[in-house]
Amino acid sequence: MRHLFAIMSVCLALFSVSVQANEQTTNESSISPNSAALIAQLAEVKLSKTLPVLEQLEAVGGAELLPLFTTLLEGKLYYVKASKQIVAVEKKGSDYLVSDLFSAQLLGAMKKKEIKKIRVNNKLRVFLRQAIARLQIKSPEPEKRLIAIKALYGSLTDSTIDTLKKVYPDETNLEVKEAIELAFALYESKSPLAEKRLAAVNGLAESLENEARNSLTYLVENDSDKKVQMAAGAALKKINERIEFYDFVDQLFFGLSLGSVLLLAAIGLAITFGVMGVINMAHGEMIMLGAYTTYVVQLLMPDAIEYSLLVAVPAAFVVSGLVGILIERGVIRFLHGRPLETLLATFGISLILQQLVRTVFSPLNRQVESPLWMSGSLEINPVLSLTLNRLYILAFALLVFGLLLIILRKTSLGLNVRAVSQNRSMAKAMGIRTDWVDAMTFGLGSGIAGIAGVALSQLTNVGPNLGQSYIIDSFMVVVFGGVGNLWGTLVAAFSLGVANKFLEPVTGAVLASILVLVFIILFIQKKPKGLFPQKGRAAE
Amino acid sequence: MNQLMRFTRVHGDSKVAPFVAILVILTALASLGNLLMPQDSIFYVSTYTITLLGKYLCYAMLALAVDVIWGYCGILSLGHGAFFALGGYGMGMYLMRQIGDRGVYGNPELPDFMVFLNWTELPWFWYGFDQFWFAMLMVLLIPGTLAFIFGWLAFRSRVTGVYLSIMTQALTYALLLAFFRNEMGFGGNNGLTDFKDILGFDLQSDNTRVALFATTAFLLGLTFIISHKILKSRMGKVIVAIRDGESRARFLGYRTERYKVWLFVYSAMIAGIAGALYVPQVGIINPGEFSPLNSIEIVIWVAVGGRGTLIGAIVGALLVNYAKTKFTAIMPDGWLFALGAMFVLVTLFLPQGLVGLFNKFKGNKPDNNAGSHALEPKATEDAKA
Numbered sequence: 035m036r037h038l039f040a041i042m043s044v045c046l047a048l049f050s051v052s053v054q055a056n057e058q059t060t061n062e063s064s065i066s067p068n069s070a071a072l073i074a075q076l077a078e079v080k081l082s083k084t085l086p087v088l089e090q091l092e093a094v095g096g097a098e099l100l101p102l103f104t105t106l107l108e109g110k111l112y113y114v115k116a117s118k119q120i121v122a123v124e125k126k127g128s129d130y131l132v133s134d135l136f137s138a139q140l141l142g143a144m145k146k147k148e149i150k151k152i153r154v155n156n157k158l159r160v161f162l163r164q165a166i167a168r169l170q171i172k173s174p175e176p177e178k179r180l181i182a183i184k185a186l187y188g189s190l191t192d193s194t195i196d197t198l199k200k201v202y203p204d205e206t207n208l209e210v211k212e213a214i215e216l217a218f219a220l221y222e223s224k225s226p227l228a229e230k231r232l233a234a235v236n237g238l239a240e241s242l243e244n245e246a247r248n249s250l251t252y253l254v255e256n257d258s259d260k261k262v263q264m265a266a267g268a269a270l271k272k273i274n275e276r277i278e279f280y281d282f283v284d285q286l287f288f289g290l291s292l293g294s295v296l297l298l299a300a301i302g303l304a305i306t307f308g309v310m311g312v313i314n315m316a317h318g319e320m321i322m323l324g325a326y327t328t329y330v331v332q333l334l335m336p337d338a339i340e341y342s343l344l345v346a347v348p349a350a351f352v353v354s355g356l357v358g359i360l361i362e363r364g365v366i367r368f369l370h371g372r373p374l375e376t377l378l379a380t381f382g383i384s385l386i387l388q389q390l391v392r393t394v395f396s397p398l399n400r401q402v403e404s405p406l407w408m409s410g411s412l413e414i415n416p417v418l419s420l421t422l423n424r425l426y427i428l429a430f431a432l433l434v435f436g437l438l439l440i441i442l443r444k445t446s447l448g449l450n451v452r453a454v455s456q457n458r459s460m461a462k463a464m465g466i467r468t469d470w471v472d473a474m475t476f477g478l479g480s481g482i483a484g485i486a487g488v489a490l491s492q493l494t495n496v497g498p499n500l501g502q503s504y505i506i507d508s509f510m511v512v513v514f515g516g517v518g519n520l521w522g523t524l525v526a527a528f529s530l531g532v533a534n535k536f537l538e539p540v541t542g543a544v545l546a547s548i549l550v551l552v553f554i555i556l557f558i559q560k561k562p563k564g565l566f567p568q569k570g571r572a573a574e
Numbered sequence: 575m576n577q578l579m580r581f582t583r584v585h586g587d588s589k590v591a592p593f594v595a596i597l598v599i600l601t602a603l604a605s606l607g608n609l610l611m612p613q614d615s616i617f618y619v620s621t622y623t624i625t626l627l628g629k630y631l632c633y634a635m636l637a638l639a640v641d642v643i644w645g646y647c648g649i650l651s652l653g654h655g656a657f658f659a660l661g662g663y664g665m666g667m668y669l670m671r672q673i674g675d676r677g678v679y680g681n682p683e684l685p686d687f688m689v690f691l692n693w694t695e696l697p698w699f700w701y702g703f704d705q706f707w708f709a710m711l712m713v714l715l716i717p718g719t720l721a722f723i724f725g726w727l728a729f730r731s732r733v734t735g736v737y738l739s740i741m742t743q744a745l746t747y748a749l750l751l752a753f754f755r756n757e758m759g760f761g762g763n764n765g766l767t768d769f770k771d772i773l774g775f776d777l778q779s780d781n782t783r784v785a786l787f788a789t790t791a792f793l794l795g796l797t798f799i800i801s802h803k804i805l806k807s808r809m810g811k812v813i814v815a816i817r818d819g820e821s822r823a824r825f826l827g828y829r830t831e832r833y834k835v836w837l838f839v840y841s842a843m844i845a846g847i848a849g850a851l852y853v854p855q856v857g858i859i860n861p862g863e864f865s866p867l868n869s870i871e872i873v874i875w876v877a878v879g880g881r882g883t884l885i886g887a888i889v890g891a892l893l894v895n896y897a898k899t900k901f902t903a904i905m906p907d908g909w910l911f912a913l914g915a916m917f918v919l920v921t922l923f924l925p926q927g928l929v930g931l932f933n934k935f936k937g938n939k940p941d942n943n944a945g946s947h948a949l950e951p952k953a954t955e956d957a958k959a
Contacts, residue, residue: 369921373735373736378874378917379918382915382916382921386915389907389911389914544754545755547751555741559728562731
């Protein structure tokens, strides 16, 4: 399921060499002499006569012919002029690398003169696509069968239905079975008999596929039989209600996803600003540094992109954390109890860091690659699919939040941090090294910002301004949630994210963010201490 | 007499008259240098310089506006660029209407960008802006009203300190996003530009340029004197009291939020005027003026010059902007480094700004007015931090 997307793209784009190779090694020996003779004909027949040859091929051959069809569809099928041998050709620069069609064995480079391309036209391409799908119905992997069947929905012919009818009784996979049933229903819905159409409507009503909806809409508008029309109308209504529901879920997911991004960006700030009371305008740049760390890590290990994120997370934590500690030791500690000055000084630092990154990495955005396991989507049903990277980031944000909560609640560092934040002089009197605690807390907050940068690098462009665009939002989240309250930050991040995404379709993206900003400004008037104000003496 | 001496020291602005005199003399010299001197004379001041000086003076006025509320009342606004830009847009709209049918599309009613967007009639909020007096009224009223609403909401619920700063930044950020939209009817991304003339005078001519420069200098002097008077008055003393101990001032029976709101409105209006003077001189106003970075730059001008002294703000704005012009010409990439370093170094080593340094150098007692009290770490704040 997870790899559905990847497989689909592979099938539709028709095939990297490795896939071809795989197919070949299993099927190489099974090319029947019948097929071989037909294949040889391809080198001789004219373009207009190719179709019958291919049709015969499909009739006599099986899955072993897939590489032939796919190579032909890609336009990479050639024959060697001298030997009339059919080969696959990969163009590399000015060289033509010739390989055996079925074993994918490299036969060597040839000149352009020595080989000739077997031409295809649109008509052939249509046939080839269908033929490939029909062949794949017999594939041993259920996922491939499913994709093949879905690819056939748009062009159900008698021969396709016959093929499907043949495989249906032997099909064991439930999903594939359902897909075949839907194919039957789609086919039947065009039947001249009203009863058959009526039965088909029932079959279609269960499906969320686009084709099912289209054919139901067609029935509602054009069917001659009143009963069928009404049944189709009812089915369509039911489907639409379900789709609306899934749309809602989809929006909710996007809202939560935005919320998780906000949470990641704001959670470090919730520590430095919320717990320590130090305002750090360079927080956004800590995020940016994290994102650039991801970029550098990927540069350093170009062969292991899959694992780069696992390395990048601790690396970003360390890089941003160290920079944070440096800022705290170098600047912020001299400005204790002067929040406005801290704000200005850290703003200056943010400018310097931005310019530094611009000088070192160029002002242009940098491309951070997503590992394969992050790309793709989780397809719940045809109308609802959740992109994996957002899903992972959502989980990751919650994980970071949980970890942070544990650090603050259960470790001695957390205890010290809370003590210092509540009463600095008393904590000092009790023997806590407040200087050290300050540096560690700031490092922790900055390090988490760095981790946020790793996550953001998977969603947006990595550029010098990356952090700037999140700083105001992050402050809003922290202020909205209530300073010094991590749970408040969580609730605020998700509610702002969801609110933003639900406003967006109504008002447009820009206006939505403006409205949310205005809302927070008004909210602060009403509850200056945020959603969950800290109680007791610490609050004043 | 002794009393008076102390009074002036407390207010630190005994140099009003000399400063205004210097401003008048320099303005007159620069203007005459441009208009009367031949081009090859060493006393000739190029029109480019005049425009540049005019721009600096606008910035100085803006810095004055920020200093009034930050230096004297402790309200750190990171959104004053918004009021500046709103004033600028007010003037821009007037100048836009003055173009008339001389635009690219030759539409006598609609500015070019509206024709381009296929709008058929002028939006209601553009009405009246063909009248100079109305536009100028709006230059004052729109920033003023926005500041009033914002200030009233914020100060009434006692939003102070860093919170307020962040809110003001959010305000200008929201306006930035809004003005980028074409649907807003203010030219979207490109803003308003291609101005032709003001009050019938050609904007490109030297005479107009000098007149605009002189007007800016005059208004800067005027706002300087008015601000000085306000801050010297009884109200000014309450304002300083609010800065140094708001709760205490409140307990003494002063409605601190009212003082703050009106000072905020006053400051926003000055910023609006500065914006209105800025636009005809630079010839364009676009949403970039709303960017939070611009607003925070103003703060550094004030900090460099020395907050809590009106002269400091003006000097700071002039110096920093002069440095910016020079710096960006020599090494454009270096400017942000320099600006960033300025933020850090000034807050760390020069909390009183250049004026403070100057006073120290002269052996004066530290100026009570320069916010020294606010700079001291408070014992109570430790507990809260």
